[in-house]
Each structure stands twice: as C-alpha cells, then as structure tokens.
Amino acid sequence: MRFLLWITIFTLLLYGDAHIFVYHRFDDPKRASANTSIDQLKAQFDHFQQNGYKVIPLSQLADALHNHRPIDPKWVVLTIDDSYRSFYDKAFELFKSYGYPFTLFVYVEATQSRYRDYMTWQQLKEAAAYGEIALHSYAHPHLISLDAEAIAQDTRKAIELFTKAMGHSPAYYAYPYGEYSSDVLENIQSHGFKLILNQNNGAVNETSNPYNLDRIALTREVDLTSKLKIQHLAAEWIEPQTYPKDALLKSIHAKISPSIEHIEYYISGYGWEPAPVQSGEVKISLVRPLKHARSRIFIRSGFCYSSTIIAKE
Numbered sequence: 386m387r388f389l390l391w392i393t394i395f396t397l398l399l400y401g402d403a404h405i406f407v408y409h410r411f412d413d414p415k416r417a418s419a420n421t422s423i424d425q426l427k428a429q430f431d432h433f434q435q436n437g438y439k440v441i442p443l444s445q446l447a448d449a450l451h452n453h454r455p456i457d458p459k460w461v462v463l464t465i466d467d468s469y470r471s472f473y474d475k476a477f478e479l480f481k482s483y484g485y486p487f488t489l490f491v492y493v494e495a496t497q498s499r500y501r502d503y504m505t506w507q508q509l510k511e512a513a514a515y516g517e518i519a520l521h522s523y524a525h526p527h528l529i530s531l532d533a534e535a536i537a538q539d540t541r542k543a544i545e546l547f548t549k550a551m552g553h554s555p556a557y558y559a560y561p562y563g564e565y566s567s568d569v570l571e572n573i574q575s576h577g578f579k580l581i582l583n584q585n586n587g588a589v590n591e592t593s594n595p596y597n598l599d600r601i602a603l604t605r606e607v608d609l610t611s612k613l614k615i616q617h618l619a620a621e622w623i624e625p626q627t628y629p630k631d632a633l634l635k636s637i638h639a640k641i642s643p644s645i646e647h648i649e650y651y652i653s654g655y656g657w658e659p660a661p662v663q664s665g666e667v668k669i670s671l672v673r674p675l676k677h678a679r680s681r682i683f684i685r686s687g688f689c690y691s692s693t694i695i696a697k698e
C-alpha cells in the first residue's frame with residue numbers, strides 16, 4: 386500500500402498537469418495589474434519552446450476532457466481576456482511567429498460598440514485564422530450581482546451578436562472578473578458551452594470539471610517556472626458558497642482524496658496556514674474578516690491546488 390502511494394506521488398511529481406494561462410493587455414504599462422510586456426511574453430514563449438511544452442488550441446483540451454483521453458502534462462493553452470486592441474497591435478505577430486494558437490475571449494459590447502481600446506469584429510476574424518474566438522459576456526457585468534434572468538439575457542445577447550459577426554456560435558466562456566458562484570455556473574452552463582473557464586490559480590488534469598477550469602494569470606512580473614509546477618487538486622467545495630453578509634468567513638469545508646494527510650489553506654489577504662484534514666475532509670471553523678470584496682480560498686497539498694471564489698454582491 387505504502388509502495389503504491391509512493392509510486393502515485395512520484396508519478397504526479399514526474400508528470401504534473403496541463404496549464405491554461407490568461408493574459409489581458411500587452412505592452413501597456415499604465416495598466417500594470419493587467420499588463421504583460423512583449424519582452425516577458427517572448428521570454429515565456431522561449432521557455433515553452435526550450436522545455437518541450439506544447440502550446441495547443443483550447444479545442445484540443447476540450448476534446449481530451451470530454452472524451453476522457455489522457456491530458457499531456459506538457460500541454461499549455463494560452464488565452465486572452467477582453468480582446469483589447471493591444472493584443473492585435475503588440476502581441477499577435479509574436480503568437481504568429483512562434484506558431485502558437487490562442488483563444489481570445491470577446492467582451493462583445495466593447496467590440497460591437499467600437500470602444501477605442503478594443504479589437505473590431507474584422508480584426509477578430511483576422512485573428513480567427515490563427516486562434517479561436519470565444520465569449521467573455523456582453524456587458525462584462527459582475528455576474529454575481531445579477532439575478533438569473535439578467536445573466537441569461539446578457540449571455541443570449543452576447544451569443545446572438547457573436548454568432549452574427551463571427552459566423553459560428555461561441556464554444557467557450559470565460560467569466561468577467563473571474564467571478565462566479567454555483568448558481569452563476571449553472572446558468573452559464575445552460576447555454577451549451579463546451580468549456581467554462583474561471584480565473585483561479587490551478588492546473589488541469591483528467592479529473593478537472595470542463596465547466597469549471599482553472600486558469601493562471603501571467604500578468605505583471607510572474608515566475609513562470611513556479612506556475613508550471615502547479616497541479617490540480619481534485620476537491621469538492623462545500624463551504625463557502627456565497628460571500629457572507631457580515632463579511633466574516635466562518636467555515637471552510639471541502640472533500641478531497643482520503644489518501645491526502647496534509648493540507649494548507651489560504652484566504653485572500655492572509656498567509657498559508659495548516660488545515661485539519663481527516664478521512665478526506667478538510668473542515669475549518671474560524672471567524673475571519675474578509676479583506677477583499679472578491680476573496681479566494683485555496684487549499685493545497687504540496688504543489689496540488691484547488692480554490693473557490695466568493696464575491697460581494
């Protein structure tokens with residue numbers, strides 16, 4: 386038994402999981418928190434190239450997940466949210482010269498209304514020859530603050546305009562601000578997307594939920610090597626589900642594999658702390674004032690991470 390456990394751990398360490406990365410703006414230092422410089426981007430692409438990583442289209446990962454085929458730990462998927470103009474002006478050439486596919490998630494209202502900072506439908510069609518174009522909502526709302534009908538309306542409007550302009554319906558959806566709850570997830574899923582992507586630091590393996598895929602942000606100065614070490618921790622989150630009205634987090638509860646004996650937890654704005662774990666359950670009672678209107682709660686075992694997000698309505 387112990388031997389098998391070590392084999393499992395060794396295999397996990399050796400192989401790791403696939404990673405989906407998310408970018409926003411390129412060479413736009415005025416928006417530092419969302420920016421990636423072209424020098425950084427080039428260094429990241431060189432790292433992928435020199436270390437045997439395979440940058441694949443999101444559709445290839447979707448096929449593997451839905452058909453229960455193995456996920457290659459060397460797979461990397463590159464996504465870009467908001468379809469800012471800086472992708473087209475600054476980064477597009479570099480993606481083309483490395484032959485790296487990408488998925489652009491379109492903020493439909495910005496493109497439809499020709500907001501200055503965003504790509505046009507024509508530019509998106511041009512990009513579609515080298516990558517995939519997908520959906521990032523119509524009005525880029527805080528979905529958590531909307532009722533079910535308003536979420537459905539935003540999504541329907543986005544799908545309709547997208548389909549008219551691009552000539553096909555969008556297959557993938559990424560949440561605005563990475564914010565969602567189980568209700569939001571169910572609502573978005575009902576529109577028939579093949580994959581739904583969040584923005585929680587995490588990796589992807591065969592046990593990942595195609596409708597709740599983690600993505601790692603590669604903005605600001607980021608240590609790519611440490612991000613590539615991140616693996617997927619299969620966890621079922623029971624609490625928290627919503628942002629507490631008094632902004633006090635009182636319980637963290639998740640189910641994990643019973644073979645895991647050591648877990649640490651993290652709440653946005655606080656450090657990592659050891660968590661009690663017993664027979665596959667992480668259960669923490671606490672009274673912790675939440676420091677951010679959008680707070681993430683992580684649990685990890687070694688390099689394996691799982692997280693959930695709660696946001697103030």
Ligand SMILES: [Zn+2]
Nearest residue numbers: 466467561562
């Ligand atoms: Zn966005």
